[in-house]
Amino acid sequence: MAARVVLVAGFTHHEVADELWRASPESVLVRHDLSSLADGVVRRWTDGVLTVLELAHGCVSCTLRLDLIPLLERLDGRVIVHLDPVLEPEAVCFALSETEVRVEAVVTVIDSATWLSDATGADSLADRGMGAAEGDERTVAQVVVGQAEVADALVLIGADPELAAVLDRLTPLAPRQELAGLDVTALLAAVPAGSRRGRIDDGFEPLLHGQPPLEPAHGVSVVHFTERRPFHPARLHQAIDVLLDGVVRTRGRVWVASQPDAALWLESAGGGLRVGNLGPWLAATDDWTEAGANRCAAASLMWDPYYGDRNQELVVITSSADPGRITDALRTALVTDEELALIAELDFADPFADWHEEMEL
Numbered sequence: 558m559a560a561r562v563v564l565v566a567g568f569t570h571h572e573v574a575d576e577l578w579r580a581s582p583e584s585v586l587v588r589h590d591l592s593s594l595a596d597g598v599v600r601r602w603t604d605g606v607l608t609v610l611e612l613a614h615g616c617v618s619c620t621l622r623l624d625l626i627p628l629l630e631r632l633d634g635r636v637i638v639h640l641d642p643v644l645e646p647e648a649v650c651f652a653l654s655e656t657e658v659r660v661e662a663v664v665t666v667i668d669s670a671t672w673l674s675d676a677t678g679a680d681s682l683a684d685r686g687m688g689a690a691e692g693d694e695r696t697v698a699q700v701v702v703g704q705a706e707v708a709d710a711l712v713l714i715g716a717d718p719e720l721a722a723v724l725d726r727l728t729p730l731a732p733r734q735e736l737a738g739l740d741v742t743a744l745l746a747a748v749p750a751g752s753r754r755g756r757i758d759d760g761f762e763p764l765l766h767g768q769p770p771l772e773p774a775h776g777v778s779v780v781h782f783t784e785r786r787p788f789h790p791a792r793l794h795q796a797i798d799v800l801l802d803g804v805v806r807t808r809g810r811v812w813v814a815s816q817p818d819a820a821l822w823l824e825s826a827g828g829g830l831r832v833g834n835l836g837p838w839l840a841a842t843d844d845w846t847e848a849g850a851n852r853c854a855a856a857s858l859m860w861d862p863y864y865g866d867r868n869q870e871l872v873v874i875t876s877s878a879d880p881g882r883i884t885d886a887l888r889t890a891l892v893t894d895e896e897l898a899l900i901a902e903l904d905f906a907d908p909f910a911d912w913h914e915e916m917e918l
Contacts (some may be wrong), residue, residue, distance in 0.1 A: 567666030574639035660755025665708035669715035679828025698827025809871030815907035840865020876892030
């Protein structure tokens with residue numbers, strides 16, 4: 558029988574994994590410590606028994622491939638995995654998607670006193686002495702926002718109305734409890750049927766999954782930007798600055814005039830940015846066999862005789878940023894009518910040309 562895994566993530570020390578373990582006496586508790594990963598050393602406890610793994614290449618992917626995934630494939634029943642603070646649960650879910658191991662839930666612990674400042678800041682993990690390995694350029698914001706975004710359930714240390722408004726929009730389906738008075742059995746039972754439970758988004762899923770509230774609350778707003786013309790790559794590059802200050806999260810698909818066949822993915826958290834290549838728009842290929850049924854149906858509904866399924870769609874969750882300024886900056890970055898008329902003749906300088914090769918999602 559394959560293992561059923563509960564992943565416990567968070568950027569703060571906590572005892573939630575122990576509570577889950579105690580509530581399920583037949584389960585196995587696994588903990589990872591990546592603090593020495595840069596030296597090629599990973600420490601792992603399985604029901605309190607320490608294993609020290611020495612890796613030839615100290616990196617997160619090696620930790621998953623050589624240690625955690627093989628371990629989970631050998632186990633059965635419920636396994637509680639307490640992840641190292643810098644190990645993002647989405648990476649674990651992606652690795653497990655190729656196995657028989659089922660993700661029962663991702664539970665993320667959030668410290669209300671620090672999460673918002675971390676989620677909107679520009680500190681790198683290296684700045685905090687927490688880089689998982691040499692060359693780890695991730696920001697604190699990218700980690701803490703990613704941990705919350707994929708959560709099926711949330712445990713809060715303390716309460717804050719602005720944080721609650723952000724979480725309503727970032728992960729609207731996830732039930733929440735405060736650490737004081739935590740009932741982990743009730744929390745897991747409250748996870749709804751539509752929750753992710755380890756499912757990986759292919760980049761073409763609805764960006765407003767879970768129907769988050771769109772009206773402002775406690776200074777938190779949602780910008781849902783959609784358009785049916787391409788971005789000018791240089792002007793989009795300039796406009797990105799408005800997404801990196803006072804913004805918790807940006808996610809979405811973009812279409813730049815310099816790469817008309819490529820659907821690009823743009824994602825920011827605080828001051829951290831990623832750009833990825835999702836592959837061709839359906840309008841740019843005759844082979845739709847790799848596209849999911851939901852994507853094909855959505856493309857057919859919005860199909861344009863000239864552009865096909867090409868479009869812009871970005872969702873931005875702001876804290877202190879002005880939503881109107883973000884919308885104006887993005888709209889200004891679109892090609893003009895004059896540029897659109899000459900688009901086949903224009904030679905665009907493309908600051909995104911190399912990014913997606915290095916940061917493919």
